[in-house]
Each structure stands twice: as structure tokens, then as C-alpha cells.
Amino acid sequence: MLLSRTAHDLYWLGRHLERAEGLARVAREQTNLMVDLPIDVESDWSTLLAITGTTDTYALRYDGVSEAEIMTFLLADIGNPTSLVRTVSAARENLRVSRQLVPRSAWETLNRLHLLVVDRTANCTTRSARQELMDRVVASCQQLCGILDGAMTRDHAWRICQLGRQLERADLTTRVLDVRAGGLMASGSTPAQPPADRSPYEDVQWLGVLRCLAAQHMFQRATTNGVDGPAVVNFLLDDPQCPRSVEHCIDQMERLLVELPTRPTLLGACQGLRSVLRHRRSGDVSARQLREHVDRVQLALASLHHVIDAGYFSVGNHPSRAAARST
Amino acid sequence: MFRGYRSSTFDELFDDRGRPRPEARALVQHLEQLGIDDLATRQAAAHVGIEAAGISFTVYHEGLGIDRAWPFDIIPRVIARREWDRLEVGLVQRLVAINHFISDVYGSQRILDAGVVPREIIDRGFLPECRGAKPAHDVWAHICGSDLVRDRDGTVYVLEDNLRVPSGVSYMLENRTVTKRVFAELFADQSILPVDAYPDRLLRILSSLSPRPEPTIGVLTPGIFNSAYFEHSFLARQMGVELVEGADLVVDDDVAYLRTIEGLVRIDVLYRRVDDVFIDPTVFRPDSALGAPGLMGAWRAGNLAIANAPGTGVADDKLVYTYVPDMIRYYLGEEPIIPNVPTYRCIDTDDCRFVLDHLAELVIKPVSESGGYGIVVGPHASSTELADIADQIRSDPRGYVAQPTLALSTVPTLCDDHVSPRHVDLRPFTLLGADSYVTCGGLTRVARHEGSLVVNSSQGGGSKDTWIVDTEAQPAPPSSPTGGF
Numbered sequence: 001m002l003l004s005r006t007a008h009d010l011y012w013l014g015r016h017l018e019r020a021e022g023l024a025r026v027a028r029e030q031t032n033l034m035v036d037l038p039i040d041v042e043s044d045w046s047t048l049l050a051i052t053g054t055t056d057t058y059a060l061r062y063d064g065v066s067e068a069e070i071m072t073f074l075l076a077d078i079g080n081p082t083s084l085v086r087t088v089s090a091a092r093e094n095l096r097v098s099r100q101l102v103p104r105s106a107w108e109t110l111n112r113l114h115l116l117v118v119d120r121t122a123n124c125t126t127r128s129a130r131q132e133l134m135d136r137v138v139a140s141c142q143q144l145c146g147i148l149d150g151a152m153t154r155d156h157a158w159r160i161c162q163l164g165r166q167l168e169r170a171d172l173t174t175r176v177l178d179v180r181a182g183g184l185m186a187s188g189s190t191p192a193q194p195p196a197d198r199s200p201y202e203d204v205q206w207l208g209v210l211r212c213l214a215a216q217h218m219f220q221r222a223t224t225n226g227v228d229g230p231a232v233v234n235f236l237l238d239d240p241q242c243p244r245s246v247e248h249c250i251d252q253m254e255r256l257l258v259e260l261p262t263r264p265t266l267l268g269a270c271q272g273l274r275s276v277l278r279h280r281r282s283g284d285v286s287a288r289q290l291r292e293h294v295d296r297v298q299l300a301l302a303s304l305h306h307v308i309d310a311g312y313f314s315v316g317n318h319p320s321r322a323a324a325r326s327t
Numbered sequence: 328m329f330r331g332y333r334s335s336t337f338d339e340l341f342d343d344r345g346r347p348r349p350e351a352r353a354l355v356q357h358l359e360q361l362g363i364d365d366l367a368t369r370q371a372a373a374h375v376g377i378e379a380a381g382i383s384f385t386v387y388h389e390g391l392g393i394d395r396a397w398p399f400d401i402i403p404r405v406i407a408r409r410e411w412d413r414l415e416v417g418l419v420q421r422l423v424a425i426n427h428f429i430s431d432v433y434g435s436q437r438i439l440d441a442g443v444v445p446r447e448i449i450d451r452g453f454l455p456e457c458r459g460a461k462p463a464h465d466v467w468a469h470i471c472g473s474d475l476v477r478d479r480d481g482t483v484y485v486l487e488d489n490l491r492v493p494s495g496v497s498y499m500l501e502n503r504t505v506t507k508r509v510f511a512e513l514f515a516d517q518s519i520l521p522v523d524a525y526p527d528r529l530l531r532i533l534s535s536l537s538p539r540p541e542p543t544i545g546v547l548t549p550g551i552f553n554s555a556y557f558e559h560s561f562l563a564r565q566m567g568v569e570l571v572e573g574a575d576l577v578v579d580d581d582v583a584y585l586r587t588i589e590g591l592v593r594i595d596v597l598y599r600r601v602d603d604v605f606i607d608p609t610v611f612r613p614d615s616a617l618g619a620p621g622l623m624g625a626w627r628a629g630n631l632a633i634a635n636a637p638g639t640g641v642a643d644d645k646l647v648y649t650y651v652p653d654m655i656r657y658y659l660g661e662e663p664i665i666p667n668v669p670t671y672r673c674i675d676t677d678d679c680r681f682v683l684d685h686l687a688e689l690v691i692k693p694v695s696e697s698g699g700y701g702i703v704v705g706p707h708a709s710s711t712e713l714a715d716i717a718d719q720i721r722s723d724p725r726g727y728v729a730q731p732t733l734a735l736s737t738v739p740t741l742c743d744d745h746v747s748p749r750h751v752d753l754r755p756f757t758l759l760g761a762d763s764y765v766t767c768g769g770l771t772r773v774a775r776h777e778g779s780l781v782v783n784s785s786q787g788g789g790s791k792d793t794w795i796v797d798t799e800a801q802p803a804p805p806s807s808p809t810g811g812f
Contacts, residue, residue, distance in 0.1 A: 001543070002588050003575050003586065
């Protein structure tokens with residue numbers, strides 16, 4: 001049995017944990033990339049704002065677009081609802097009201113992560129301190145998910161939390177593709193060009209895209225042709241085995257939904273998402289086509305979120321006698 | 328470490344000649360070997376552990392709820408098992424008599440007719456809606472958290488019976504977990520009774536309240552903003568039951584349901600941690616969102632068990648408390664094993680005159696508050712405070728009782744770089760259903776400042792682990808087949 005109210009918190013626990021890990025990873029890889037790029041290539045930290053969907057919020061709060069300002073905004077600013085510190089706090093609040101359902105060590109790990117993030121994000125002014133902190137945040141999120149995966153009964157509580165994680169993960173993959181891959185395709189060479197003619201920094205950037213989704217190594221294992229834009233895009237959208245691909249996330253969500261209490265609208269929305277994802281001609285490789293496609297996937301993800309919300313979290317607001325008696 | 332340690336009253340670890348009591352000997356010896364620096368290091372480690380584990384309570388300050396780490400002092404309080412065995416029997420005796428009283432008051436009212444307890448004093452906390460109800464086992468108060476204190480001469484008294492929603496048991500359990508970690512060696516050399524059976528015993532009692540096999544059980548919490556939310560969550564988790572808020576409940580046709588992702592699921596037992604009058608807004612306070620409409624109907628129809636039962640508050644009144652020894656004699660034909668603190672009833676004209684004449688020596692308590700609110704400690708009060716309380720007593724004599732200021736016993740407590748005596752009380756938890764259970768010890772609460780008698784955590788008090796030590800237990804032979812893997 002799982003209370004609708006608690007289910008809501010577990011779902012958001014999954015989302016917030018995945019979001020925190022993703023944010024730390026994206027911030028870390030952006031810094032790595034900046035270290036690799038030559039000093040004459042203009043540093044563009046504002047792609048981080050685009051990925052996190054915070055460009056407008058940021059503009060209201062800051063004047064410049066320096067590394068320090070953007071990082072402060074993304075990691076430490078409590079005025080930014082999606083900052084790392086706010087995301088980890090939100091996860092902790094979600095777990096505070098659902099901790100009776102998870103292993104004790106999960107709560108302790110999240111609590112320690114919260115203390116770390118509150119204590120450290122505001123004053124990590126050097127890149128190395130920040131990278132070290134991001135390493136710890138990523139490791140801590142992974143530890144927490146490991147505890148949930150390794151010790152929690154596969155009941156509705158676990159499934160709902162997983163559902164949140166998978167949805168958030170698919171969302172992050174599409175955001176990174178939208179901003180980074182879309183940008184690269186717009187500025188970069190066409191795939192017809194032989195590799196020798198391409199800028200050496202383009203490969204680095206495609207690798208960065210893979211790395212911030214923890215998918216570089218798996219991509220390299222899956223292909224023998226080296227890094228090239230369309231292959232990376234295909235891999236991150238459609239690979240059935242890479243755990244960060246949108247296809248794989250949909251697969252996982254569908255399995256979870258089959259085992260969760262049946263709601264026809266939910267499976268329908270999940271299948272709808274899959275058909276949107278599949279509706280892409282292999283020749284569609286231009287930046288504009290990619291962005292349009294990713295936009296459609298994001299809309300389908302959002303509508304899946306809404307039916308999950310309506311289907312599970314507001315159950316019983318209108319108690320039906322027939323439903324009540326049958327249980 | 329203890330050189331120069333001197334208590335002005337009864338000390339729980341040392342006798343009046345400064346020698347460790349037999350049950351505390353091993354502890355004192357160990358502490359002296361450690362030395363003050365090592366002890367301080369372990370205290371700091373314990374605090375870090377408490378923070379990391381998120382063991383907290385919420386205090387309210389200027390409208391803001393602040394989640395504070397649970398205050399814990401590393402030096403345990405020790406009680407000899409022989410003494411504890413007697414107190415345990417006394418606590419059960421008391422709770423049994425109180426239950427007879429509640430059942431009687433909502434039933435035939437024999438004790439009132441007999442004039443043993445005056446009819447006019449059951450006016451507060453009495454809920455007419457509960458008359459004629461028949462809870463399982465005829466038990467109304469299943470969980471009681473009495474406050475025990477020890478006076479200068481070593482006598483243990485019951486200071487209060489907390490029957491509404493007593494809290495603290497989770498901290499008792501967490502204190503032991505922390506102590507086991509920092510003093511692991513000590514548990515090997517002596518017999519300290521374990522405390523962790525409580526959640527299981529509570530679960531059994533809750534489960535026995537429903538006639539249905541494998542009943543669905545929930546802890547009803549007012550929510551995250553309640554100061555004891557940590558405990559509600561802790562108990563739900565330890566018992567493996569649902570943690571429920573009012574909004575999760577819906578009552579249809581006198582049956583209570585939970586709103587779950589599978590739809591409505593019937594609930595059979597609620598361990599409620601909201602006060603009597605918040606249980607059902609259609610019956611009691613219409614402004615309350617802490618309970619749910621219809622819960623009282625489901626309870627009266629016998630479809631939902633509620634612990635403690637609605638109406639229990641009638642016995643959680645400091646004036647009714649003064650009659651508990653009479654209840655024990657009346658219902659059980661026994662003498663009370665643990666005495667009450669002598670108490671003056673301001674409703675009685677002679678007592679009231681005495682109280683008003685001796686305000687500066689007495690502790691004045693409003694009868695229906697809990698958590699230490701509204702208490703005036705005469706010797707520590709200003710003349711304005713005394714004048715105010717005198718006015719309040721004159722206008723509402725029913726609303727006040729007074730007790731002599733007891734010299735609460737002390738326990739050595741780590742204060743920065745030295746050990747100093749601090750006053751303590753003890754809150755054991757007693758369970759009653761088809762059978763009874765008393766926690767091994769309880770939560771020892773400790774005042775923060777030297778000489779202070781205020782131990783409530785909401786007022787800055789701390790806590791200690793409580794050891795019931797069996798000095799007569801023989802150490803197990805090395806190859807003992809029992810215990811462990």
C-alpha cells in the first residue's frame with residue numbers, strides 16, 4: 001500500500017535526486033570542457049543556463065555572465081528554485097515525509113549530502129574546489145540510489161521513486177541535446193566533411209556532451225567509428241541499452257507502469273511518448289530538425305508527468321463507494 | 328574527573344559520601360579511565376552522529392519552525408534493576424487503575440456515585456460523545472508516558488501521567504543507539520537491559536485492537552510542523568506501518584479509508600498523535616484539519632480502533648491526577664506502589680488558602696497544560712509573576728494545583744571541560760492492551776543550567792541514555808551458546 005501523498009513525495013525524491021546528480025555532472029563537465037578549449041574560443045558558460053532552463057530567472061538576478069556568477073546561481077543561490085542547494089533541500093524535504101519507507105542509511109546519506117551542500121556550495125570559489133565538490137555530490141547521489149536499489153523491496157514505493165528518476169533522466173538528456181548538440185550542429189561542420197577537415201575542438205565538445213550524461217565510455221564501446229555528431233544524437237535518443245538514452249528511460253517507465261496500479265491514461269501517455277520519439281527520419285540531422293524533434297519529446301515527457309500526477313497523487317479526492325468496497 | 332563533584336541533593340551515580348553506587352561502579356570506573364578529553368571527543372562524535380542521522384526536534388521561535396539536533400549528554404543515568412522491577416509494577420498498577428477510571432466515567436460512573444472522586448472535577452476533558460463506547464479489552468489509555476522524579480531522600484514519585492500524546496520514546500531508543508556506538512566496551516562487561524523491544528510491543532498492542540486479521544495500522548501525525556514529527560515518522564518506520572495525515576483519511580458509511588495510489592484502502596487502527604479534540608472536526612473543533620470528518624463515527628461503530636481512545640484526556644488533568652492513589656485503592660484494592668507528589672488542590676478552600684499564603688515556596692501548575700507550559704516555580708519567580716498567578720488562582724481555583732518544590736535528583740553531566748551535577752527526571756512509557764509492557768528505563772531528561780529544574784526539551788533541556796543495570800547478573804561463560812550468531 002502506498003498513500004497518494006507519500007507517493008507524491010517519493011516521485012519527487014526520485015526527480016530531485018536525479019536532477020541534483022545531473023546538475024553536478026553538467027557543471028563539472030562544462031568546467032572540464034572550458035579547461036580543454038583554447039583561450040581564443042569564447043567561453044560560453046551561459047549554455048548551463050539554457051540546459052537548466054533558467055536563462056530568464058538568471059537575467060532577473062544577475063548583470064554579467066561570468067563563470068563565478070553563473071556557478072553561484074546554479075549551485076548556491078537559494079533564490080534559484082533549481083539550484084543545487086535548493087534541489088538537495090527539496091529532496092531532503094521529500095524524504096523527511098517518506099523516510100519511514102526507505103532504509104535508514106538512505107536518509108543518513110541524503111542528510112549528509114544536504115549538510116555538505118549547504119556548507120560548501122557558497123564558498124567554493126576555485127575551480128578545483130568546485131570540481132571536488134561536484135565529485136562528492138555525484139558520488140553521494142549514486143550512493144543514495146545504490147542504497148535504494150540494493151535494499152528496498154520492489155514495491156510501489158520503490159517503483160514510484162524510480163518513475164521519477166527515469167522521467168527526470170530522460171528530461172535531462174533531451175535538455176542537453178537541445179542546447180549542446182543543437183548548438184554544435186548549427187556551428188559545426190556537416191557530417192559529409194571528412195574528419196581531417198573538422199575542428200579538433202568539435203570532437204572534444206561532442207565528448208563533453210556524452211560525458212555530462214555519463215555516456216562517453218558506453219558510446220565508445222557501442223561504436224567503432226569514433227565520435228561524430230549524428231551518431232551521438234542517435235545513441236542518446238534511441239539506443240535501447242544505454243541507461244541515459246531516452247529510449248531506455250521510456251522502456252523503464254513502461255515496465256514500472258505495468259507493475260504499478262493500472263491507469264489506462266498512463267500507459268497511453270507513455271506509449272505516446274515512445275511514438276513521438278520514434279517519429280524521426282534518419283535523415284533529419286540538421287540543427288533545426290533536431291531541436292524540433294527534441295521539443296516534441298519534451299512536450300510528451302511533460303504530458304506524461306501530468307498524467308502521473310493526476311493518476312496517482314490526487315487519487316481519492318472524490319471517493320467512490322464502489323472503488324472503496326472492492327478493496 | 329569526579330574529584331570535587333558534589334551534588335546538593337540525591338545523585339543518581341554517587342551516594343552522599345561521594346562513592347559510586349554499586350550499579351554505577353563499572354560506568355564511573357570506565358569514565359575515569361577515559362579522562363575528560365576523551366569523553367569530550369566522544370561527546371562531539373555523538374553529536375555529529377545525531378546530526379548526520381537527522382535526529383531532531385522542532386522548536387518554534389517567533390513563528391518559525393526550526394529543526395534542531397536532539398540535545399544529548401553522553402554520561403548515562405543508571406538505575407539498579409532491583410529498584411526498576413518495583414517501579415515497573417507500580418507503573419502498570421497505575422495505568423490499570425486509570426483505565427478502570429476512564430471506562431467507569433464513560434460507563435456507569437460508580438466512582439463518582441461513591442464520592443471517591445468528586446463529580447465536579449471531571450468537567451474538563453470529558454467528552455460526552457464517548458459515553459457508552461466499548462473499546463477493545465476495555466482499555467482506553469494504551470500508551471502512557473509518566474514523569475517520575477526522585478526527591479532529596481531518594482523517594483521516587485509520579486509527577487504527572489501523560490495520557491494524551493506523550494512523546495520521547497524515539498529519543499530514548501536513539502539515545503541507546505548512540506551510546507552503544509560511543510561506549511561499546513561498557514556493554515560487554517555488564518548487564519544493561521536492552522530497550523529496543525518497544526516498537527514491536529506497541530505494534531502488537533495496536534494490532535490486537537482490531538478484530539480483523541492483519542489489520543492496516545497507521546500513525547496519525549499532525550504533520551511535518553509538529554515538534555514531535557521525527558518521532559511519528561520513527562515509530563511508523565520501526566513498526567512498518569503507514570504514517571498518516573488527516574488529509575489522507577476519508578470516512579464513508581462509518582468505515583475509515585486511506586487515499587492510496589490504488590484507490591481507497593480500509594484502515595483498521597490509528598495510533599493518533601493528535602489531541603482528543605482535533606480527531607474529528609464534525610464532532611469537536613470545526614477548524615481542525617488534523618483529523619478527519621467521520622472518524623468518531625467509525626470509532627463508535629467499532630470499525631476503527633483509536634489509541635489512545637478519544638476521551639482519554641479526562642484523566643490527563645493535574646487535578647484528576649491527585650485522585651489516582653484513591654483510584655488504585657478503589658478499583659484494585661491495593662496500596663499505590665509509587666506515591667504521588669503531595670499536591671494541593673486549589674479547588675479546595677483550605678488548600679487554596681495555604682497555596683496563596685505559600686506561593687513563593689511552591690510549584691504552581693495549570694491543570695490541563697502539558698510540556699511545562701504555564702508552570703510557575705515559586706522560589707524562582709519574580710514578585711510580579713507571583714502576583715499574577717495569585718490572581719489567576721483566585722479567579723479559577725479549579726484550574727490550578729500546587730506542589731512543594733522538589734529537589735530533583737542529579738546526574739553528572741559534561742559541561743565544556745568538566746563534569747557538573749544537573750537535575751533530571753525520567754519518562755518511562757507504559758503500554759496496556761491484552762497485556763502490559765514497560766520500557767526498560769525510559770527517557771532521562773536533564774536541565775541545561777546548574778540549579779535549574781526545567782527539563783523540557785522545548786525549554787532547552789537535554790537528555791541522557793538510561794541504563795537499567797542488573798548487578799546480580801552473572802557474566803555468561805565464554806562458550807555460551809545463547810546470544811549472537
